[in-house]
Amino acid sequence: MNVFEExxxxxxxxxxYALVLKKRKTNTQYxxxxxxxxxxxxxxxxxxxxxxxxxMLELEDLGxxxxxxxxxxxxxxxxxxxxxxxxxxxxx
Numbered sequence: 001m002n003v004f005e006e007x008x009x010x011x012x013x014x015x016x017y018a019l020v021l022k023k024r025k026t027n028t029q030y031x032x033x034x035x036x037x038x039x040x041x042x043x044x045x046x047x048x049x050x051x052x053x054x055x056m057l058e059l060e061d062l063g064x065x066x067x068x069x070x071x072x073x074x075x076x077x078x079x080x081x082x083x084x085x086x087x088x089x090x091x092x
Contacts, residue, residue, distance in 0.1 A: 012075055 023030060045056045086092035 008079075009076075012079065013072075016071065016075055 024034075041056065041060070045053050048056065083092060
């Protein structure tokens with residue numbers, strides 16, 4: 001990856017996280033889903049024997065890693081699509 005691509009990716013990631021942080025604070029539907037998620041997670045974790053509870057955290061970490069990868073792919077494709085559109089309408 002060249003310097004421009006690295007800088008572009010860094011800028012995209014910073015933009016993604018800024019948007020997510022803002023939406024977490026302001027989107028009531030997100031906040032409701034988050035509460036339900038944590039309640040269910042804690043309920044399932046409580047059903048496990050103490051020596052197996054760490055598995056839930058490992059599962060959550062892997063799920064988060066997969067979601068992050070998918071979100072990056074989607075965002076990058078959106079940028080490509082935007083550039084393609086700008087070229088088609090001769091603004092770029």
